[in-house]
Amino acid sequence: MQAFLDIFDIYLLEAVINGILLGGVLALLALGLNLIFGVIDVTWICYAELVMIGMYAMYFMVQYYGVSYFVAAPLTILLVAILGAALHYLVIAPLLTAPPINQLLATGGVLFVLQSFATVAFGIDFRNLGIRLPVLALGDMNFSYARLLSFLAALVGMVAVYLFMTRTFTGTAIRAISQDRQIMALMGVDTKRIYLITSAIGGGLAGLAACLLVLQYDVHPFVGLSFGPITFLICVLGGLGNFIGGFIAAFVFAEIISLGGLFSDLEWGYVLAFAFFIVMMFIRPAGLLARRR
Amino acid sequence: MMGQGRLAAWGIGLAALVALPFVYRDPYHLHILVLILIWSFAYTSWSMMGRFGLVSLGHGGFMGIGAYVTALLWNHLGVSPWIGIPVSMVAAGALALIVGYPCFRFRITGHYFVLVTLALSGIVLQVITATRDYTGGSLGYTPNRTSGNKLLALQFDDKITWYLIALGVWLFGIVVWHWVDRSMSRYALEAISEDEDAAAAAGVDVTAEKLKITLLSALMTALAGAIYCQYQMFITPDTVSGIAVSLQMVFAAIVGGLFVSLGPTFGAVITILLAETLRIGFGTKAVGWDNLVYGVLLVLFIIFLPKGILGSVLDRLKPQRKVPRAHEQEAVQIARPGT
Numbered sequence: 001m002q003a004f005l006d007i008f009d010i011y012l013l014e015a016v017i018n019g020i021l022l023g024g025v026l027a028l029l030a031l032g033l034n035l036i037f038g039v040i041d042v043t044w045i046c047y048a049e050l051v052m053i054g055m056y057a058m059y060f061m062v063q064y065y066g067v068s069y070f071v072a073a074p075l076t077i078l079l080v081a082i083l084g085a086a087l088h089y090l091v092i093a094p095l096l097t098a099p100p101i102n103q104l105l106a107t108g109g110v111l112f113v114l115q116s117f118a119t120v121a122f123g124i125d126f127r128n129l130g131i132r133l134p135v136l137a138l139g140d141m142n143f144s145y146a147r148l149l150s151f152l153a154a155l156v157g158m159v160a161v162y163l164f165m166t167r168t169f170t171g172t173a174i175r176a177i178s179q180d181r182q183i184m185a186l187m188g189v190d191t192k193r194i195y196l197i198t199s200a201i202g203g204g205l206a207g208l209a210a211c212l213l214v215l216q217y218d219v220h221p222f223v224g225l226s227f228g229p230i231t232f233l234i235c236v237l238g239g240l241g242n243f244i245g246g247f248i249a250a251f252v253f254a255e256i257i258s259l260g261g262l263f264s265d266l267e268w269g270y271v272l273a274f275a276f277f278i279v280m281m282f283i284r285p286a287g288l289l290a291r292r293r
Numbered sequence: 294m295m296g297q298g299r300l301a302a303w304g305i306g307l308a309a310l311v312a313l314p315f316v317y318r319d320p321y322h323l324h325i326l327v328l329i330l331i332w333s334f335a336y337t338s339w340s341m342m343g344r345f346g347l348v349s350l351g352h353g354g355f356m357g358i359g360a361y362v363t364a365l366l367w368n369h370l371g372v373s374p375w376i377g378i379p380v381s382m383v384a385a386g387a388l389a390l391i392v393g394y395p396c397f398r399f400r401i402t403g404h405y406f407v408l409v410t411l412a413l414s415g416i417v418l419q420v421i422t423a424t425r426d427y428t429g430g431s432l433g434y435t436p437n438r439t440s441g442n443k444l445l446a447l448q449f450d451d452k453i454t455w456y457l458i459a460l461g462v463w464l465f466g467i468v469v470w471h472w473v474d475r476s477m478s479r480y481a482l483e484a485i486s487e488d489e490d491a492a493a494a495a496g497v498d499v500t501a502e503k504l505k506i507t508l509l510s511a512l513m514t515a516l517a518g519a520i521y522c523q524y525q526m527f528i529t530p531d532t533v534s535g536i537a538v539s540l541q542m543v544f545a546a547i548v549g550g551l552f553v554s555l556g557p558t559f560g561a562v563i564t565i566l567l568a569e570t571l572r573i574g575f576g577t578k579a580v581g582w583d584n585l586v587y588g589v590l591l592v593l594f595i596i597f598l599p600k601g602i603l604g605s606v607l608d609r610l611k612p613q614r615k616v617p618r619a620h621e622q623e624a625v626q627i628a629r630p631g632t
Contacts, residue, residue, distance in 0.1 A: 037404075041608060043404050043407075043408070049595060051531060071465065073299055091592055092598070094596050095595065095596060098595075099346075100403055101346065101348050101403065101407070103405060104348075104407055104601060105348070105543060105589070105591070105595055106592050106595040106596065107545075108543065108588075108591065109588045109589070109590075109591030109592035109595065110588065111540070111542065111546070112544070112584045112585070112587050112588030112589070112591065113584075113585060113588030113589055113592070114588075115584065115587035115588075116582065116583075116584035116587075116588060117581075117585060118581075119580060119581030119584075120580070120581040120582060120585060126578070143417075143528045147447065157563050178475050196597070199395075200628065221581075225535075225537075228413070229536060230412055232398040232408050232411060233408065233411075233412055233415075235408075236404075236405060236408045236409070240404060240405070248306045248354060266424050267419045267420075267422050267423030268419075270415070270419045271416055271420055271423060274412045274413075274415050274416040277409075277412050278392060278413070278416075279408065280400065281395070281396070281405075281409055282395035
């Protein structure tokens with residue numbers, strides 16, 4: 001083991017593995033967004049702000065009311081799922097027949113609302129959960145348990161969604177709608193109900209991501225801006241609505257950020273990832289795995 | 294096209310605007326007016342593209358380049374803003390072409406276009422933050438005060454000069470708008486925004502037309518950023534670049550009305566007055582409230598009044614004159630599902 005590790009630069013390997021762990025959470029975020037795009041054909045610009053609200057929910061339940069983390073987590077997921085459904089019902093549903101750009105801008109308005117709601121209600125202080133998880137030392141490398149836990153939970157969440165989509169009737173209907181939204185209504189599927197369920201699942205995934213991110217990052221009203229844009233880029237890079245593409249793109253992005261951060265500042269990792277994204281858009285405009293139409 | 298009466302109304306309105314600072318000198322109100330004019334110009338620049346369905350969230354990036362390049366050239370190389378502003382505009386224009394050409398060439402439209410431009414403003418924000426040794430990072434940046442010629446440094450202490458400069462720049466934006474409005478490109482771009490393939494089949498050079506309007510829009514936005522920087526003498530990445538500024542432009546343009554020349558100006562008046570009223574009325578307790586109101590209004594406007602306040606009012610006033618354009622109308626979208 002040690003001989004094997006010596007071949008590589010130990011920090012390089014550590015950065016690669018940390019990248020993979022970061023990729024797990026990003027993939028989870030991308031999955032929720034992709035689900036909503038694939039089924040309802042809407043981009044929730046405010047997706048990361050739903051995560052932010054979820055992080056605040058976790059913070060208040062765990063810190064203020066002393067609820068155990070594992071009780072608070074399902075409640076948060078439920079809360080954000082309800083928020084997602086409400087967002088669809090109040091904002092998206094009246095705009096379903098409007099030009100797609102209007103739907104996107106309306107969720108941009110929701111982004112403002114959620115951000116400033118958090119500013120007004122919770123202030124602009126940075127808050128953290130106060131849970132310090134130990135660090136796992138493997139050889140000379142250090143990995144935080146928080147990241148490992150997030151990675152595993154994200155994987156579990158994704159598998160659960162996969163099973164739901166392939167094994168249940170509702171899941172099948174959701175996949176069918178994403179293939180042809182006009183015909184499915186004729187087949188006796190209640191599209192409105194499916195849209196609501198999809199939005200709730202998308203919100204639930206944001207809630208799960210919130211439970212995991214709150215372990216690693218401080219929460220403040222603008223925390224959404226630090227991982228929101230990257231989530232959209234992942235979805236576009238993978239092809240909006242393409243689950244597997246989004247999954248792969250999440251890890252590609254996470255590695256770029258992690259390795260870029262190793263050689264220079266973390267911001268340059270992000271700059272590199274953004275630049276990579278723009279270059280990729282020109283090489284594969286419809287996403288990594290898209291078939292040329 | 295423009296009647297005698299309307300021309301006269303414009304003339305009188307302009308004369309009143311020019312005369313205003315010599316009659317009324319309250320510095321605070323003049324300051325608000327200057328801000329309104331500068332932001333109106335930025336919003337008008339955004340609407341140049343936005344009205345043709347080219348919704349960009351990258352304009353925060355262009356504005357940031359305009360502001361930071363001008364300030365950096367002045368502080369580090371001593372280049373006068375008179376040269377620095379054109380340089381910064383060229384830089385923003387070059388970036389617009391680099392990103393725009395492939396986008397339009399490969400038919401990146403709709404959601405994809407929005408998200409690519411979002412990446413653009415993200416890059417500019419992160420680059421400004423990452424090069425904090427030069428730009429001061431998120432702490433902000435101040436152009437050095439000049440000890441010599443104020444005109445050469447484009448730094449003026451009195452508000453009246455700035456008011457007249459901002460008025461001139463704003464008027465320039467409105468003139469460019471009308472110039473585009475009367476050009477062939479407008480018809481080409483309207484055709485493109487309705488159906489790109491059909492427009493191409495009818496002989497419209499889709500890529501070239503989109504690039505022209507994008508370049509124009511980016512150049513003007515960079516100018517707005519540079520003027521804002523020279524006026525405020527303090528810029529931070531968050532006030533002149535990034536997704537928040539981009540969204541703010543979209544919001545104001547939509548509230549005012551995207552499809553009429555004074556719509557973005559109207560949007561700027563409403564948003565800045567709202568923010569100032571809340572700030573004066575509630576002080577520091579109001580932190581966040583202005584954006585909360587913005588956000589709610591934005592959602593309501595998009596659902597109930599997609600043409601904006603001024604656009605809807607003008608439509609109401611003369612319904613017989615205006616032939617409805619499909620890309621401003623929801624009904625057509627319902628009639629053609631799947632487009």
